[in-house]
Amino acid sequence: MLPEKYKALSDQQAAVRIAKAKEKLGEKVMILGHHYQRDEVIEFADRIGDSLYLSKEAAKSSAEYIVFCGVYFMAETADIVTGDDQVVILPDISAGCPMADMAPIDEVKNAWKDLESLGLTENLIPVTYVNSSAEVKAFCGEHDGYVCTSANAEGILKYIIGEGKRIFFFPDRYLSTNTARKLGVKEIALWEREKVSGGLSEDEIRDAKILAWNGYCPVHARFSCKDIDDLRARYPEIKIIVHPEVPEQVAQKADLMGSTSFIVKQIEDSPNGSVWGIGTEIHLVGRLAKQHPDKKIFLIGTPICMCSMMDRISPQYLLWVLESLVEGKVVNQVKVPEKVKGAALKALNRMYGLS
Secondary structure (H helix, E strand, O other): OOOHHHHOOOHHHHHHHHHHHHHHHHHHEEEEEEOOOOHHHHOOOOEEEOHHHHHHHHHHOOOOEEEEEOOHHHHHHHHHHOOOOOEEEOOOOOOOOHHHHOOOHHHHHHHHHHHHHOOOOOOEEEEEEOOOOHHHHHHHHHOOOEEEOOOOHHHHHHHHHHOOOEEEEEOEHHHHHHHHHHOOOOOEEEEOOOOHHHHOOHHHHHHOOEEEEOEOOOOHHHOOHHHHHHHHHHOOOOEEEEOOOOOHHHHHHOOEEOOHHHHHHHHHHOOOOOEEEEEOOHHHHHHHHHHOOOOEEEEOOOOOOOOOOHHHOOHHHHHHHHHHHHOOOOOOEOOOOHHHHHHHHHHHHHHHHHO
């Protein structure tokens, strides 16, 4: 828990001390910041981006300490791809991911056993969104599967289907179904994790090119078709761009769909005076609006779409872990067990090979 002496600090007081601690640590530390982090944290990030970009930056880094301003599964991924002599730190160790929690490793393994008992795992490839635990990534690694991100899901699914294989995708139902429909794949079956055999018949399982685990992101699931209709009524010229974690009907109403990096690039490349409605986490939308005052940028719907877990990483937590490093102490290290790390790395390397 955050020590009391840091809780009383204002963001500005913390910022002054963060800058000093960073200067003292120099190249020994690299700070990674996900797009969904608050501005007061992002300003100190050495690299800013989405999950795919940040995992690659972690893998390339020679820094002794990787401070990942994101959520737990991201820090786990960084630990998997970095060297044994590097330490990965998550400023607030309680910053998790509800979507990742919807695919517990025991449930994933039991679902696979169900399919094995029915003789339905032949030509079935497990694919997990990066928003999952290290154990689920390791499961995919052990079964010739892949990890994917929202940026490369389309390419990975296209490759696997092109090889004549079927896919068991977890944990995000919307990323898998939205991506599949973009590829023209209609043979999709929803695997309801609460039910035996996912609530599906053998024929439904056998006929599906994609079995979609029924997890979701509570933030992106809030967007609705009405939100888009309301914005279009106010701004007929508006373009709607959404993250693929939104519900299927919302994705179908949008003009464009893509990862956080895709959204950022589309806004950057758009002409002055253009009008955008964005369906993703509010910190990124707010930042884009500040960075592009020449454009009208709106969050789709009411301003409640904040990832509370991402928001846990405050300047005070960042200061705590950095000043601890200055004192020679490591707090909030994220360490993946070696056996899990090795298997998960196989799935991640398969992803990198196609990205």
